[in-house]
Structures are given as structure tokens and as C-alpha cells.
Amino acid sequence: MSGECNLSQDPVVCHGGSEANSPIKQESPSSGPNAAALATSAPNRPRLRRAVAAAWHWHGGGFRLHKARGQHLLTNPRVLDVIIAHATPHPGNAVLETGPGTGNITARLLASPAASIAAVEVDAVTARAAGLGLAHKLTVTKGDAMAVGLPEFDICIVSISYGISSPLTAKLLFGLYRFRAVTLLVQAQFVRRLMGAPGHGEHNLLTTNARLVADMRLLMDVSRTEFVPMPIVDSSIVEFRPKQVRPKEFVTGVDLDEWLEFTRTAQAPAAALAAAQEEEKQEEEDTRRHLQAGRDGHGAINAISESQGHSGGGSKDGVVVTGNNEDDCDGSDTSGFSKEEVVAFKERIAGALQSAALANKMASQLPNDELLRLLRLFIHRGIRFR
Numbered sequence: 535m536s537g538e539c540n541l542s543q544d545p546v547v548c549h550g551g552s553e554a555n556s557p558i559k560q561e562s563p564s565s566g567p568n569a570a571a572l573a574t575s576a577p578n579r580p581r582l583r584r585a586v587a588a589a590w591h592w593h594g595g596g597f598r599l600h601k602a603r604g605q606h607l608l609t610n611p612r613v614l615d616v617i618i619a620h621a622t623p624h625p626g627n628a629v630l631e632t633g634p635g636t637g638n639i640t641a642r643l644l645a646s647p648a649a650s651i652a653a654v655e656v657d658a659v660t661a662r663a664a665g666l667g668l669a670h671k672l673t674v675t676k677g678d679a680m681a682v683g684l685p686e687f688d689i690c691i692v693s694i695s696y697g698i699s700s701p702l703t704a705k706l707l708f709g710l711y712r713f714r715a716v717t718l719l720v721q722a723q724f725v726r727r728l729m730g731a732p733g734h735g736e737h738n739l740l741t742t743n744a745r746l747v748a749d750m751r752l753l754m755d756v757s758r759t760e761f762v763p764m765p766i767v768d769s770s771i772v773e774f775r776p777k778q779v780r781p782k783e784f785v786t787g788v789d790l791d792e793w794l795e796f797t798r799t800a801q802a803p804a805a806a807l808a809a810a811q812e813e814e815k816q817e818e819e820d821t822r823r824h825l826q827a828g829r830d831g832h833g834a835i836n837a838i839s840e841s842q843g844h845s846g847g848g849s850k851d852g853v854v855v856t857g858n859n860e861d862d863c864d865g866s867d868t869s870g871f872s873k874e875e876v877v878a879f880k881e882r883i884a885g886a887l888q889s890a891a892l893a894n895k896m897a898s899q900l901p902n903d904e905l906l907r908l909l910r911l912f913i914h915r916g917i918r919f920r
């Protein structure tokens with residue numbers, strides 16, 4: 535089955551004919567119904583959705599939709615406009631967009647007063663910029679938003695595969711970025727969890743940490759019927775703005791930045807695993823096996839010592855400074871420490887974990903009070919996270 539994503543239409547929608555094996559009918563803006571209307575008008579909708587779902591792996595107009603990459607196109611112009619209106623790009627702003635897909639949001643950002651748009655996308659696209667005569671404002675990085683270094687940004691719009699909502703939110707909120715707002719189109723249930731709705735793990739780590747550094751606002755719920763092809767879950771648009779006054783301490787005696795660095799380090803293997811599972815869905819089996827093996831070999835908490843030993847953790851006087859970043863966890867020892875020093879350092883961490891009976895535990899499964907207990911123990915033993 536073939537199909538076409540018409541990149542010259544706004545919003546882009548990939549057109550389908552009927553299900554079964556009939557070829558997908560081409561619609562052009564002049565001869566066929568408007569794409570958005572086609573996607574949202576009641577009589578056509580079920581038929582179109584079925585056709586789209588049947589033609590999951592289309593290839594047309596240079597764009598093939600992949601279910602595993604979360605490639606569901608938001609087709610309601612009103613919702614797209616809401617995203618831009620709330621993000622309010624100001625003149626001169628640098629905008630980061632993760633998961634631009636066919637560029638339905640990108641086209642609007644390009645037309646906004648923002649100075650530049652940096653898009654990070656695993657797959658492709660955004661060929662529309664040239665058509666709009668605005669290509670000079672757009673930089674596209676082809677890659678995984680979890681794996682690549684992200685540029686500085688004033689505002690960020692996230693519309694990405696829902697499997698990595700959690701680690702990407704953490705990367706944006708707890709990294710060193712100074713931003714005005716992050717707007718996320720994410721699974722509705724994820725937002726409910728972040729908002730701490732009863733029954734959704736009120737005290738999960740991301741919720742706790744996000745509340746410390748940012749104010750969160752639910753902008754709107756978006757029905758699954760607004761996407762083509764239709765996903766199995768509903769979505770929400772949520773916005774984070776950094777707190778004007780950020781607390782200095784997480785709890786009395788524990789520095790907030792140290793807590794964030796500690797939890798980021800402790801959870802890094804879980805985030806890497808989430809990204810790997812995403813890739814697994816994308817049939818990149820090699821990467822998945824590598825990371826899975828890493829997980830099977832150690833508890834995630836134990837991986838603290840791995841990440842510190844490999845990426846700049848440690849200091850000659852025994853006080854640990856992590857300062858590691860995601861991009862240099864390639865197994866090379868960039869710290870400038872001897873092997874003996876790294877081994878000794880790992881042993882110190884292992885000793886702390888053993889004494890807390892937390893060796894081989896997954897950090898992502900520990901309640902926050904256990905994590906806090908562990909951090910206090912590390913600090914007590916002169917192991918610091920900064």
C-alpha cells in the first residue's frame with residue numbers, strides 16, 4: 535500500500551483511500567478536500583482512520599510513518615495554534631522542538647517572531663521550511679533527543695514518542711538549561727501522574743523534582759481522535775515554567791542541586807534503558823541488547839559508581855564531584871584518575887550501598903525517602919554529587 539504526506543499543506547496530513555489493498559488516493563489542496571477537514575470531519579473520519587491505520591507503513595512524499603516512533607500527526611489546527619499561543623515565541627527567541635515530525639508545529643514556529651528553531655528528530659522531515667522561505671531559521675538535528683546534546687533554548691516544544699516523556703522531561707527540567715517555558719504534548723495519563731492525581735503515584739520522583747524547580751500548568755486535553763493515525767491513548771498539553779525563586783535545599787541540610795544531580799545520576803541507567811526500549815521498538819536490536827546487558831549486569835544504583843568512575847566523578851581528596859554528562863558515558867575514563875583510584879572509589883560507593891542494604895536495587899523503584907537516606911549516607915561518607 536502506498537500513500538502520500540503532503541508537506542505543502544497545513545497541517546500536513548497523510549492521505550489514504552480505503553482500507554484493504556486499494557491504493558491510497560492522492561488529494562491535492564486544489565482538487566481534494568482540505569487535509570484538516572478530511573481528518574476531522576465526522577463522516578470521513580472513521581474511514582480515513584482505518585485506512586491510515588491499515589497503511590501504517592506508508593511511504594509517500596518522502597515520509598514513511600512508523601508506529602514505533604510515535605508518529606501520530608496532530609491535525610487539528612486549533613490545537614496546533616493553542617500550542618504556539620501558549621509558548622509565545624518572542625522576537626529573538628531560540629526555540630527547541632523535539633519530534634517535529636512532518637512539521638505541523640514547526641511551520642507555525644517558523645512563522646512566529648522567534649529568531650531560530652532547532653529541531654531534533656529521529657526520522658526526518660521538516661522539508662516544509664524551504665517551501666515557506668524560512669529555511670534560514672531552521673536547524674534540524676537527526677537523532678534521538680535523549681542521546682544528542684541539546685542547544686540552548688528560550689522555549690521548547692516537545693511532541694515526541696510518549697515512551698520517553700519521563701526521561702526527556704527530566705533532561706529538560708533538571709539539566710543546565712535556562713529557559714522560559716517548556717510545552718509538552720504528552721500522554722494524558724502521564725500528566726495526571728505529574729499532577730499527582732490520586733492513584734497515580736503522588737510522590738514519584740519526577741513529580742517531586744519537577745515541583746521543586748518549575749510551575750506546571752495543564753493547558754488542554756487533546757483527544758486521540760485529533761491525531762492521524764489515531765493512537766490508543768489520549769493526550770494533554772502541559773507547560774512548565776521555571777520557578778522565579780528556586781529553593782536552595784531539597785530538605786534541611788540537603789542542597790537541592792545536589793539532590794537533583796544525585797537522582798539524575800541514580801536514574802541515568804533507567805533513562806538509558808527507556809531510550810533503549812524505544813529503540814527496540816524501532817527494531818534497532820543491537821543498541822537494545824547492549825543496554826539491556828548493562829542493566830542485567832548491575833543494579834541501577836550500582837551504576838552510580840560506573841557513571842562516576844567513567845565520567846569525571848571523584849577527586850583526589852576523596853570528595854566526589856560528579857559533573858558527568860550523558861554524552862561521555864562511552865566507557866572511556868575521561869576523569870584523569872588512575873585505575874586504582876577509580877577502583878577504590880567504586881569500592882567506597884559499593885560499601886555505602888551494602889551498608890544501606892541497597893546494593894542491586896533499581897533506583898527507579900526506590901521511594902524518595904530511601905533515595906534521600908542513600909544520599910545522606912553518601913554525603914556522610916564524603917561522596918558528593920555536584
Ligand SMILES: C[S@@+](CC[C@H](N)C(=O)[O-])C[C@H]1O[C@@H](n2cnc3c(N)ncnc32)[C@H](O)[C@@H]1O
Nearest residue numbers: 608633634635636637638655656678679694695
Ligand atoms: C507525535 S509525532 C509528532 C508529529 C508532529 N507534531 C507532526 O505534526 O508532524 C512524534 C515525533 O517524534 C519523533 N521521535 C520519536 N522519538 C524520538 C526521539 N527519541 N528523538 C527525536 N524524535 C523522536 C517521531 O519520529 C515523530 O516524528
